[in-house]
Amino acid sequence: MKTRVAILISGAGSNMAALIDAARRPDSGYEAALVVSNVEGAGGLAIAAAKGVATATVAHKAFGKDREAHERAVDAVLREAAIEVVALAGYMRVLTPWLVGGWRGRMLNIHPSLLPLYPGLDTHARAIRAGDAEAGCTVHLVTEGVDEGPILGQARVPIVEGDTPGALAERVKTAEHELYPRVLRAFCRGLERG
Numbered sequence: 001m002k003t004r005v006a007i008l009i010s011g012a013g014s015n016m017a018a019l020i021d022a023a024r025r026p027d028s029g030y031e032a033a034l035v036v037s038n039v040e041g042a043g044g045l046a047i048a049a050a051k052g053v054a055t056a057t058v059a060h061k062a063f064g065k066d067r068e069a070h071e072r073a074v075d076a077v078l079r080e081a082a083i084e085v086v087a088l089a090g091y092m093r094v095l096t097p098w099l100v101g102g103w104r105g106r107m108l109n110i111h112p113s114l115l116p117l118y119p120g121l122d123t124h125a126r127a128i129r130a131g132d133a134e135a136g137c138t139v140h141l142v143t144e145g146v147d148e149g150p151i152l153g154q155a156r157v158p159i160v161e162g163d164t165p166g167a168l169a170e171r172v173k174t175a176e177h178e179l180y181p182r183v184l185r186a187f188c189r190g191l192e193r194g
Contacts, residue, residue, distance in 0.1 A: 002023075002028065002029060002030050002031040002188070003030040003031065003085050003188035003192065004033040004034075004043060004081070004082055004083050004084045004085070005020055005028075005030045005031065005032055005033060005083065005086070005087055006021070006033060006034040006035070006036055006037050006081065006086050007020070007032060007034070007035045007036070007048075007071030007076050007086075007087045007088075007189070008035075008037070008038075008074075008086060008087070008088050008089065008091040009036070009042055009044040009045075009087050009089055009090050009091055009092070010033060010037060010038055010039050010077075010090055010091050010092040010132055011039070011043060011044060011090050012042075012044055012047075012090070012093045013035070013042070013043060013048065013089065013090065013091070013175060014042020014045040014177065015089035015090060015110055015173075015176055015177065015180055016035060016044050016047070016048060016089045016090070016103055017044070017047050017048075017175035018176075018178075018180060018181055019032055019054060019087060019089060019180060019181055020032040020035075020048065020051050020053055021051075021192055022184075022185065023181075025035075027078040027093065027183045027185070028181075028185050028188075029184075029186075029188040029192065030085065030184060030185065030188040032048075032051075032053050032085045032106060033053070033054065033081060033083060033109070034053065034054050034055070034056065034077075034078070034081045034083060035053050035054070035055045035056075036055070036057070036058060036077055036078070037055070037056075037057050037058075037089065038057075038058060038059060038070070038074070038092075038093055039057075039059065039060075039067045040057050040059045042057075044090075045057065045136045046125075048191060049176065050142050053083070055086075055123050056077050056098055057113075058074045058077060058148060059185065060093065067093075067096050068098050068099075071096055071098055071099040073093065073100075076084040076105060077105075080145040080173065083102050084106065084191070085106045085108070085184075085187070085188060085191070086103050086106060086107040086108070087108050087109075087180070087184055088107065088108065088109040089110065089111070089141065089180070091109075091173070095142065095147060097156035097190035098146050100143060100144050101144075103142070103145045103182055104143075105141065107141065107142040108136070108139055108140070108141060108142065108170075108183070108184060108187065109137065109139070109140055109141075109142050109147075109149070109161070109174055110137060110139050110170050110179070111123070111136075111137065111138050111139075111140065111147050112124065112137050112169065112173075112176065113126075113127065113135060113136065113137070114134070114136045114137075114138060114139065114154055114156065115136065115140060115147055115151060115154075116147075116148075116191070119145060119146055119147035119148065122165075122166040123135070124165040124166075124169045125165040127159060127165075127168070128159060128163055128164075128165060128168065131159065132159055133159060133169055134154040134156050134157060134158050134159055135156075135157050135159055135172055136154055136155050136157045136172060136177055137154065137155050137157075137176045137179055137181040138151055138152045138153070138154045139151075139152045139154075139179060139180055139184075140152055141166060142183070143185050148172070151187075152183045152186075153179055153182065153183035154179070155175040155176070155178065155179040156175075157171050157172050157175050159170075169178075
């Protein structure tokens with residue numbers, strides 16, 4: 001039996017699409033059971049629906065500044081769908097300890113840097129400015145600290161002469177689309193054995 005995974009998005013959902021496609025493989029270890037967005041009309045919702053995955057929107061704007069109330073609504077949707085693992089894929093919300101605690105050890109995120117380097121935003125520009133030889137991406141468990149959770153996997157991407165943040169971002173995104181499904185598969189298969 002495959003682990004039921006929900007993918008949380010805020011935008012176009014390119015990592016979400018990679019996770020859905022990988023879930024179709026017989027050895028995936030997980031099923032992409034639901035895609036949830038905090039933004040009405042997010043582009044990834046139409047992609048998920050076209051791939052036959054159930055979708056839901058819990059728009060954060062309706063909750064004003066009450067982050068926990070929004071997260072309680074998201075959590076209710078996840079639990080109603082019998083979700084076992086949550087994969088954040090471009091979900092542009094800083095989560096409260098309430099939601100993180102409720103899914104502790106079962107919520108993953110992908111970040112476009114080689115953590116612990118460059119948590120937060122503008123990772124590619126920061127890596128180039130620092131003169132780094134490589135950048136990359138990291139899949140980690142979500143904890144209360146932003147981009148601080150235990151690392152589950154990384155992929156490295158060289159920074160080339162004359163690189164721009166945009167060009168580097170595209171190469172890192174390609175690495176993300178390979179890394180995230182592979183790490184999620186291993187994580188879910190570990191849950192099955194555990």
